[in-house]
Amino acid sequence: MAGSPILRVAIRGETMPKKGVEPVRREQLIRATFQTIDEIGMADATVATIAKKAGLSSGIVAHYFGDKDGLLNAAMRQILRELKDAVARYRADASDDPREQLRAIVDGNFDDSQINGTAMRVWLTFWAASMHQPELARLQRANDQRLFSNLCHQFNRLLPHPQARLAARGLAAMIDGLWLRGSLVGGQFNAEKSRRIAYGYIDFQLQAVAL
Known part of the structure; x- marks a missing residue:
């Protein structure tokens, strides 16, 4: 619904408040980073391939992590x-x-x-x-x-x-x-x-x- 304070996100069949989206998306991207490195290595891992693996846009990566290095740093911290x-x-x-x-x-x-x-x-x-x-x-x-x-x-x-x-x-x-x-x-x-x-x-x- 337009103007609704709730952003509906399909996570385990539940509706998640907008404020709960960021940690979920960050986790999705970090796990996608692990999977991408596992499958093709870091040299061939790009923001686009990681975002695609997570089912998200490259812009989301830039929004939360800045760039590939920021995402890799977050993945290592995890x-x-x-x-x-x-x-x-x-x-x-x-x-x-x-x-x-x-x-x-x-x-x-x-x-x-x-x-x-x-x-x-x-x-x-x-x-x-x-x-x-x-x-x-x-x-x-x-x-x-x-x-x-x-x-x-x-x-x-x-x-x-x-x-x-x-x-x-x-x-x-x-x-x-x-x-x-x-x-x-x-x-x-x-x-x-x-x-x-x-x-x-x-x-x-x-x-x-x-x-």
Whole structure:
């Protein structure tokens, strides 16, 4: 109806108020970005192809994100939030014991949201792009620092500070390395094997504490 304050949007068969449209469209575009990168890669992804995948116009992309780089930055922020949320869930379910908290951080990094085929291709794309795009590089550095800080805090509870920092650096590198190797070998990512290897590293670093 003309002049109506309600903009009708078909989302799960419901009518959505106009003020609720923006987050839905932003989510549509970000998910379409993931799908487009998964299917054709970032180099061939254009505003037009992403908008088409989302079933929206290119003008909507410009309105919400400015340009392709703005959309890619938003997409990376989204996958970083999903990683942060996954880690938080596992940590909340674990006891406060430092060893269990370290294992929970490992589990969050190998959560299905981070190791499914689309997520792995998107992560690899962002890692490569971050070498040339300052904003993506900044987001990647912030993610690296968060991981190191979380690991270091837990190791610090049981180890001398210098040793805790080294242990945290090593575990962060192992998590990234296991993830990268798993993403490149093809086939199903063996999350359980990766977890066992990382758990073994944690146990090795903390073995003196148990003596």
